[in-house]
Amino acid sequence: MDDIEDIMRMDKEKLAAPIKTIEEKWKLLPAFLKVKGLVKQHIDSFNFFINVEIKNIMKANDKILSDADPNFYMKYLNIYVGMPDVEEGFNITKPISPHECRLRDMTYSAPITVDIEYTRGNQRIVRNNLPIGRMPIMLRSSNCVLNGKSPAEMAKLNECPMDPGGYFITRGTEKVILIQEQLSKNRMIVDTDTGRNRSIECSVTSSTHERKSKTYVSTKHEKFYLRHNTFTEDIPVAIAFKAMGMECDQEIVQMIGSEEEILTSVAPCLEECHRAQVFTQLQALQYIGQRVRQRRVWGGSKKTKVDEAREALHDIVLAHVPVVEWNFKLKAAYLALMVRRVILAKGEQVKGDDRDYYGNKRLELAGQLLSLLFEDLFKKFNSELKRIADMTIPKPRAAQFDIIKHMRQDQITNGLVNAISTLVAMRVMSILMSPPSPLSVSVKPGTSSKTNAISTGNWSIKRFKMERAGVTQVLSRLSFISALGMMTRISSQFEKTRKVSGPRSLQPSQWGMLCPSDTPEGEACGLVKNLALMTHITTDMEEDPIIRLAFNLGVEDIQLLSGEEMTSSRVYLVFLNGNILGVIRDHKKLVRTFRLMRRSGYISEFVSVCTNHTHKCVYISTDGGRLCRPYIIVQKGQPLVKQRHIEELTQGFRSFDDFLKEGLVEYLDVNEENDCMISLYESGITRETTHLEIEPFTILGVCAGLIPYPHHNQSPRNTYQCAMGKQAMGTIGYNQRNRIDTLMYLLCYPQAPLVKSKTIELIHFDKLPAGQNATVAVMSFSGYDIEDALVLNKASLDRGFGRCLVYRKQACTLKRYTNQSFDKVMGPMVDASTHKPIWKHEALDSDGICSPGERMENRQVLVNKWMPTVTMNPIQQSPTTQGPPQGPEYREVPITYKGAEACYIEKVLISSNPEEAFLIKILQRQTRRPEIGDKFSSRHGQKGVCGLIVPQEDMPFTDLGICPDIIMNPHGYPSRMTVGKLMELLGSKAGVLEGKFHYGTAFGGDKVCDLSEDLVKHGFNYLGKDFVTSGITGEPLEAYIFFGPIYYQKLKHMVLDKMHARAKGPRAVLTRQPTEGRSRDGGLRLGEMERDCLIGYGARQVYQT
Amino acid sequence: MNISEDTRTRVTLNEHGVDNVHSTDFPGEYPDFDDAWDFKKFKKNFRIDMIKMNDDELEFDMVGIDAAIANAFRRILLAEVPTMAIEKVHIYNNTSIIQDEVLAHRLGLIPIKADPRLFEYKSEGEDFSPEDTIIFQLKVKCTKNSQAKDTTDPDEMYKDHKVTTKHLKWIPMKGQDTIFKEGDLRPVNDDILIAKLRPGQEIDIRVFCNKGIGKDHAKFSPVATASYRLLPEIYLKSPVTGALAEKLQSCFSPGVIVIDTENGNKVARVANARKDTCSREVFRHDNLKDLVELKKVRDHFIFSVESTGILPPDILVEEAIKVLMKKCQDFILN
Structure with missing residues (x-):
């Protein structure tokens, strides 16, 4: 007080x-x-995996024993992930930089080494630092060479200091493992109206290291049933309780709750149990045993039905609830609570849980996905070793069996690299989304991957059912923003085809965690999301200290309590990560103390405590993946x-950590x-x-943060800009000129926007910009500006506005073949009469590779490569021709330049790839000046193509003689309601006059009246409208024109890459029809409507050929 | 001024738009007024007043002429007065960070101080000749400054790391050295940054300048900009006094309104309407709105010509007039 x-x-x-x-x-x-924040969650998660989780995985699988020799054992003592290096033959390794990996098409990976102890014969041997495979290393993680480097050191490594990191490099391509969103594991979810009969059910997806399964409590005819895939049919809950050792009906009822309405709801269940003549635990187990789905147990002794049922209840049903020494009390309490929740939801006292609520979601990051994958591979690796040991030990051999000779490194390496690099990776599916089917039986690890394949033919299930989907994606390097935007992207597990609005719509609980603007349009709308600026995703934490603390704070262990005490109205249940811990009388004090402990740093800052008064529960969470x-x-x-x-x-x-530590x-x-x-x-x-x-603007993400005054725009406009910002050309990093990418767009003269935002500064967009400040006149001009088309000033283009560079890569390798022949590169072919290279080979150097700076035209040769005609069989020495052995025959396979416009060679890279073949990469460059049809956009989702290019003298001019760079049609405004764009113009204009940058930060920024006052101060109109004279007539315009700079982005869609026409051309071999598509110079269909036009015009003859 | 006089000679600036923008001086447009063009009348009314001139800038008034003619001068200044500019670039070596095409583009935009009247247009497909071409050489190699120590300033660490226009060296073609002296042909400014180099990087380039006009490429335009505005006029419909007068003063550019003191009263007077930038700030104030009329004189053009420095601005105007005369002659002859 x-x-x-x-x-x-x-x-x-x-x-x-x-x-x-x-x-x-x-x-x-x-x-x-x-x-923290932005990409740090990826890095944190990966660091957690390689430093902590990997050791736990090793500890869980640390012993290999052999059936053949009881004395044989192998034990892992420790496991490490080293620093990235490259093997250059004969065990010589050298540290490698990420950029070298990109250029040489290599994988940025580090060795995984183990310390082991094993027996060879009767000797006990300890070996340290034994490599078992290679782990791809996330850039900027704790094991990356870039970790803790200064910008100057980064520059030495050819790395951009602004690059976010958080991705992998496999086989030369940058790969991101997208954040995966899924329902939280081990939490009860009460679903109203599910299934065909709109019944209420409570479900739990259990997830432990050993298995994942889903358990339901559902209602049918006013009775409650336990449903699980291991059971062929639904089990009445009362029987399930009896099987768990609660034979007394009173006990069951007490556990569920002894309130009046609960009693009436439970009564039919008990009755059903009696009708089924189940009274004892044994009878219940027999009943269940009859309904356990047959597992293909291979070898081993046949178990009785009762044992099977008991084991199913022990291991499979509600797998995450621990059962110690066959004491089912905790599990029974958990099941009772599920039943209780269903009853309460039915009585409409408590609403069902919302699946779309973000508190019920967990985000899975690279570290978690990799640890799942690694665990699987590690187990496979161990079972392989066991198999070899079993097979080899009984055979009499001269040398003793030495298990380390049989350790194959490639298994783990390839498993990891393939998962990341082949676009599709393994993903755990929530098994139980699908209806019960033999496909979703979980099988014990290791024992039976082979068996399954044999017994069923076409499916193989490892530990969990894995699904392939686009989890990893190539990092888009179109612009800096697109790369950064990809790092914060979250993909949802929901099917895109399902027509439900729930998961797609904006949830109030996303506030501050996910960006409300940044989502794609179309089928993935609302399913792909982006993190907001300040979101952090937690990693797993140890539970034990929290459990101890909770008990010390007065939580009473559930094992010691009877059912009545659990469901008493005076107590709150305490949960830790979905498991019942106990009950507490003074829940307020518990929560308060927990928070106090957290603020003073005694427990981790990421432990969350909250009370749910409708559930009468206190939930404590320490698990990973929470936002x-x-x-x-x-x-x-x-x-x-x-x-x-x-x-x-x-x-x-x-520092920020000081704020945390001091509890501020x-x-x-x-x-x-x-x-x-x-x-x-x-x-x-x-x-x-x-x-x-x-700060309120942190509810937006990276992409939406670029928009000036987004709070004044209609919301879809911000969403459009979020998509378009990723297509804008500009700069992609300080190392952009050292990169050899398949496709790279750069702007000649990028500018920082005149109206900035705090986010722009935070993510350094002003240092790696993508756009230019164009002087815009909002007026109609010439009629070539309808439908959002823009009119550009020719003189501005002459002076470099919108000029861009397009870089393209061509690569080839020179291989060696099995028959000792190999590819070769020949010098240019010389014309006999002129002694000059023929036209096709004009750009070639004497080594047969084009030289930098050379101009290439369509169909000219970049690399004059020749390949042996026979590569498989050994070259036959023909018996007839005696004499010196002839070389193999070669055929020409040149790499040629294809493109309508000429290009220049920027640089040539000659290197070797990991397979020791020569690797030649050629970077081509094109400079493009904007032309009619090129696409531009402002930062307000207002895109438009260039409709006309007008000479400067025709452009309108102000009293000061200023001509606009761009004329934009005013019809773009009323329907789009992009007021932010108007404000940006005022801000830029005032900024230019004052010589400073203005801010257009969301929910803040400089005020329009201040900006307008600045305009007036400099002799301009308050509203930003200028007196303008027509450049064509020389007379003033009748209207004042809204005139000033706006930041414009040039988008990657350019006419040059799209234009296509053909009269005659190639045809498909089989059908003799014209080929399809621009890339194959395909035909264009003159369709029905086009035909109608010709006929209508009276040019019927044109059509009749 | 009567209403017809007003609509005939003045452009009116209202709060939300401009009135009487088009010239109406056609014969028979007004019943009581003969607008037929008459040379004598034109001669009497037409005048050019020089206001301000220095090396690069020229401000002059052109009064008593139709907007079409004035606009023609402006357009010709922008697009049709020829100059010399770099048109072809032969790159022998460029190891700098800047791409060949971008470098060539940058070079093209450099104003070259060379009297275009002494050169001819180069005809398509012919070789460069001394009559139509100026050649410059740009050969720079950046080296480390061995004297510099303990510094991160690139200016001290490296020699020649900034390639500027001063590195452009004129290479006389055959016979050109007899006509031009050293220093006659050079870039206008010698501090325009072309590229930045680092030790070991080198640029070895020969550039060829030709004569051209701004219509083809903005680099040939002899002016930074050339434009005109109409002479503003401000009328006070009734006397503005006291605090209102001060408010009125603040609505215009400095010097437009002065405040006289008459019998201890502050009275606003329009001193120099020419200085006004037409921000129309008065219309934002309801109590001033109706006291003021903003107008512009339709046939009084205040020209401003900013030369790039290749030719003095007065010569440019002269050239522009010559171009227009040539056009007229061509038109008459054909």
């Missing part, structure tokens, strides 16, 4: 004074981004972060946010407020 006394002591004026705003608290943001974000803590109506803290931060005396700022996950009162601004703080938002 001392806070009331505090207030009493305060004088009244002080009480009434508004809470002072903390100036520049956005400065917490760059501090946050230094330690969370930092907030300023508010106590007694005062934010704890004060001005002096921010000052210390700017002076560099403080804390992370809240989605569930805990529900328990809090969060104020957006200081002015909104009341007595109840618990937290204060750091």
